Amino acid sequence: MARVLINFAHPALEKSRVHKQLLATIRGIKGITINDLYEWYPDLDIDVAREQQLLEKHDIILLQHPFYWYSAPAIIKQWLDLVLEHGWAYGHTGKALQGKYFGNVISAGSSERNYQPEGIHQYPVHQFLLPYSQTAALCNMQYAAPYVIYGVHRMDIEDIRTAAEQYRHMLELLRDDKIDPAALPRLTYMNEALQLPSQTRSI
Amino acid sequence: MNQHSLLFQSMVYLAAAIVFVPLAKKMGLGAVLGYLIAGVIIGPSVMGFIGKEGEDIMHFAEFGVVMMLFLIGMELEPTLLWRLRTSILGLGGLQVLGSAAAIAGLAYLLGQPFNASLALGMILSLSSTAIVLQTLNEKGWMGTAAGQSAFSVLLFQDIAVIPMLAIFPLLASGAANTADLHESSLRDNLPAWGQTLVVLGAVASIIIAGRYLVNPLMRIIARTRVRELFTAMALLMVVAIAVLMNLVGLSSALGAFLGGVVLANSEYRHELESDIEPFKGLLLGLFFIAVGASIDFTLIMEEPLLIFGLVLGLMLIKAAVLMILGKVFKLSTDQNLLFAFALADIGEFAFVLLAFSNQVRLIDARLSAMLTAIVAISMALTPLIMLLYEKVVQPRFTRQIPKQDERSSDEIHEKNPVIIAGFGRFGSMTGRFLRANGIKCTILDMDSDRVDALHNLGIKVYYGDASRYDLLAAAGAADAKLLIVATDQYEQTRQIVELAQKYFPHLQLLVRAQQVEDSFELMDLGVLHIYRETVDTSLRMGADALRMLGARAYHSERAARTFFRQDERTLKGLSATRDDKKQYLISMRERIEEMEKLIASDRIKTWLDEGQGWDPESVRDEVRGEAES
Numbered sequence: 123m124a125r126v127l128i129n130f131a132h133p134a135l136e137k138s139r140v141h142k143q144l145l146a147t148i149r150g151i152k153g154i155t156i157n158d159l160y161e162w163y164p165d166l167d168i169d170v171a172r173e174q175q176l177l178e179k180h181d182i183i184l185l186q187h188p189f190y191w192y193s194a195p196a197i198i199k200q201w202l203d204l205v206l207e208h209g210w211a212y213g214h215t216g217k218a219l220q221g222k223y224f225g226n227v228i229s230a231g232s233s234e235r236n237y238q239p240e241g242i243h244q245y246p247v248h249q250f251l252l253p254y255s256q257t258a259a260l261c262n263m264q265y266a267a268p269y270v271i272y273g274v275h276r277m278d279i280e281d282i283r284t285a286a287e288q289y290r291h292m293l294e295l296l297r298d299d300k301i302d303p304a305a306l307p308r309l310t311y312m313n314e315a316l317q318l319p320s321q322t323r324s325i
Numbered sequence: 326m327n328q329h330s331l332l333f334q335s336m337v338y339l340a341a342a343i344v345f346v347p348l349a350k351k352m353g354l355g356a357v358l359g360y361l362i363a364g365v366i367i368g369p370s371v372m373g374f375i376g377k378e379g380e381d382i383m384h385f386a387e388f389g390v391v392m393m394l395f396l397i398g399m400e401l402e403p404t405l406l407w408r409l410r411t412s413i414l415g416l417g418g419l420q421v422l423g424s425a426a427a428i429a430g431l432a433y434l435l436g437q438p439f440n441a442s443l444a445l446g447m448i449l450s451l452s453s454t455a456i457v458l459q460t461l462n463e464k465g466w467m468g469t470a471a472g473q474s475a476f477s478v479l480l481f482q483d484i485a486v487i488p489m490l491a492i493f494p495l496l497a498s499g500a501a502n503t504a505d506l507h508e509s510s511l512r513d514n515l516p517a518w519g520q521t522l523v524v525l526g527a528v529a530s531i532i533i534a535g536r537y538l539v540n541p542l543m544r545i546i547a548r549t550r551v552r553e554l555f556t557a558m559a560l561l562m563v564v565a566i567a568v569l570m571n572l573v574g575l576s577s578a579l580g581a582f583l584g585g586v587v588l589a590n591s592e593y594r595h596e597l598e599s600d601i602e603p604f605k606g607l608l609l610g611l612f613f614i615a616v617g618a619s620i621d622f623t624l625i626m627e628e629p630l631l632i633f634g635l636v637l638g639l640m641l642i643k644a645a646v647l648m649i650l651g652k653v654f655k656l657s658t659d660q661n662l663l664f665a666f667a668l669a670d671i672g673e674f675a676f677v678l679l680a681f682s683n684q685v686r687l688i689d690a691r692l693s694a695m696l697t698a699i700v701a702i703s704m705a706l707t708p709l710i711m712l713l714y715e716k717v718v719q720p721r722f723t724r725q726i727p728k729q730d731e732r733s734s735d736e737i738h739e740k741n742p743v744i745i746a747g748f749g750r751f752g753s754m755t756g757r758f759l760r761a762n763g764i765k766c767t768i769l770d771m772d773s774d775r776v777d778a779l780h781n782l783g784i785k786v787y788y789g790d791a792s793r794y795d796l797l798a799a800a801g802a803a804d805a806k807l808l809i810v811a812t813d814q815y816e817q818t819r820q821i822v823e824l825a826q827k828y829f830p831h832l833q834l835l836v837r838a839q840q841v842e843d844s845f846e847l848m849d850l851g852v853l854h855i856y857r858e859t860v861d862t863s864l865r866m867g868a869d870a871l872r873m874l875g876a877r878a879y880h881s882e883r884a885a886r887t888f889f890r891q892d893e894r895t896l897k898g899l900s901a902t903r904d905d906k907k908q909y910l911i912s913m914r915e916r917i918e919e920m921e922k923l924i925a926s927d928r929i930k931t932w933l934d935e936g937q938g939w940d941p942e943s944v945r946d947e948v949r950g951e952a953e954s
Binding site: 205 | 947
């Protein structure tokens with residue numbers, strides 16, 4: 123069984139429609155740890171030791187957050203700066219995260235079409251996520267394809283519920299080793315793991 | 326050994342205080358009563374260590390009152406007097422007039438001559454500033470409406486002593502006034518009008534000296550920068566005034582009070598205050614002991630019914646006058662009762678005035694002795710009466726809450742998720758914050774004055790003692806989620822916590838703590854959320870100081886938070902070992918060392934171990950290592 127850690131960041135969860143639903147749907151599932159960063163560190167004062175222990179205990183690390191300004195809410199940056207220490211996460215002696223999987227789970231207001239050369243954002247999401255994939259590489263981790271929920275501005279509550287259910291399903295498959303995490307880096311989106319025929323997605 | 330040597334006497338007084346005051350405190354009687362009991366025990370009636378029967382042992386002890394009045398006088402800034410003018414003149418004036426008239430009338434009916442009756446009325450209308458203020462302070466009632474009213478009345482009484490002293494010789498006119506004097510004074514051979522003149526002259530000279538002599542003198546002393554000279558100067562001033570007043574046969578307490586008033590606007594006021602303060606407490610204790618010792622039990626034994634009847638009668642008359650005035654001045658019933666209970670006694674100035682009127686032959690010696698006993702008994706009763714008020718009367722009024730609910734019945738059924746007990750400076754901040762965030766709170770407070778004020782602001786506050794089960798239940802404790810305990814007195818805080826834990830275990834408790842010891846006790850009680858009231862502010866101040874010294878703002882903030890976390894951890898560690906005194910000291914020392922080490926390492930590394938990710942030296946080392954190889 124794979125242990126999944128979700129480092130969640132939303133500075134105003136009470137206002138969020140999508141993440142509130144996602145979180146409610148996946149909360150309490152065995153084997154999946156939700157680490158709500160703004161809840162733990164309202165003052166951005168991150169307990170590095172605690173975070174490192176959490177990372178050590180899990181195999182798949184997902185950063186779940188809204189896609190703010192082509193990146194993540196501020197606390198994710200703070201978390202990266204502080205937790206991924208030299209000599210622990212990277213550098214000659216920094217092997218603590220070796221072999222783990224690292225990825226983003228993001229919600230984007232615009233549709234996928236807008237993340238195209240002719241769309242208003244001009245570049246695909248993957249290019250904006252370059253810092254994360256390179257961070258994973260420097261820390262000897264595999265960068266999994268991002269799980270993206272596009273066009274959340276236009277979603278109604280039914281759409282959100284469906285999206286949340288899919289997300290939960292995907293996490294459960296990951297946890298139960300029904301999806302081989304090694305397949306994740308080869309995908310375009312992690313969402314596709316659900317569509318994989320069952321024989322290719324399991325080992 | 327000479328039993329009357331100064332050292333022996335001092336030893337007896339001090340030992341008595343040290344034995345009886347803690348005992349009285351332990352029994353919940355308060356310090357004043359402790360001193361009084363100590364006085365009775367060591368006095369001539371029981372053990373006879375101090376004073377022979379009938380001897381005036383008040384003489385030296387009066388110095389405590391002198392000190393206190395000096396300090397009270399110094400509190401009397403014109404602005405305060407102006408602010409309290411209605412209650413001082415109105416409440417105070419009417420109290421003295423009303424009580425004096427009633428008592429004088431009674432005395433006249435009982436066959437005293439007219440002039441003597443008048444004097445008795447005035448003497449017995451006064452209340453004990455020393456005991457009342459001390460007791461109100463001890464119980465934390467100074468800030469209540471009753472406390473403030475009592476303060477105003479006491480102020481007026483203290484001032485009223487001046488004209489009384491001036492009037493008494495006139496009342497005694499005709500009677501010879503030189504015989505039987507204990508001490509000679511400048512006034513001895515003067516006619517009545519001359520005596521009045523001397524009194525006024527002495528008062529004037531204190532005012533003039535205070536104005537034009539003290540400030541320049543203080544400036545010279547301040548320039549020497551020898552701290553104890555300041556204390557000496559302060560003491561000298563009080564003693565000198567006392568001596569001067571004795572010289573003209575006036576009350577030294579009165580003189581000191583005047584001196585204080587004159588110095589109220591001096592630039593050295595606060596220095597003088599803090600220098601005299603420690604002496605005040607001790608000497609006041611001495612005074613209380615002397616009051617206890619001066620209760621003449623043989624006299625009481627001779628006519629117990631008459632004396633206790635008079636004590637009771639006098640106090641009832643005074644209380645009745647006070648109650649009427651309190652009603653007129655719109656004190657709520659419970660505050661009015663406290664006001665009347667507190668001021669029903671007869672004050673220390675009565676000793677002075679009795680002695681004085683005995684001197685000028687206004688009243689005869691036997692009556693004077695009897696009244697001295699009556700005054701002392703009434704003073705001794707005051708702390709007991711206050712205790713009675715606290716234990717019996719006050720709780721009755723907290724029962725009124727359900728009635729208040731009936732009055733605004735539309736809101737009985739309002740069930741709020743939060744109950745706040747205590748809406749003083751601490752609780753009100755929390756309450757306002759929650760209100761601003763749309764959280765409805767049921768607020769309980771013990772200060773009816775504050776409750777009324779908040780009512781006027783449109784904030785719904787229930788008057789009552791949250792440490793009572795019925796009240797907490799009426800406030801909706803059964804359905805609330807949180808109970809915020811922000812009361813001013815720790816004793817009450819603890820009672821509320823225990824009550825809530827027993828009857829409303831579902832309530833989450835958020836408790837304010839003032840002292841470290843309080844925090845420990847709350848931890849023992851199993852309270853998880855303890856808020857030491859000044860910690861956050863102090864650390865914010867510390868962080869600002871760091872910033873002003875050149876540290877970056879974010880660094881200062883983080884340093885304060887790190888310190889806070891460490892301190893909380895330390896507190897928990899200390900709490901575990903505090904019962905074992907030796908172990909407590911050891912761990913205390915260890916924690917302090919630990920904290921200092923942490924801070925020292927912080928200075929060297931520019932930041933604590935955490936936060937390494939921002940600028941790791943190790944990266945540079947590694948990169949340099951790669952370049953070389």
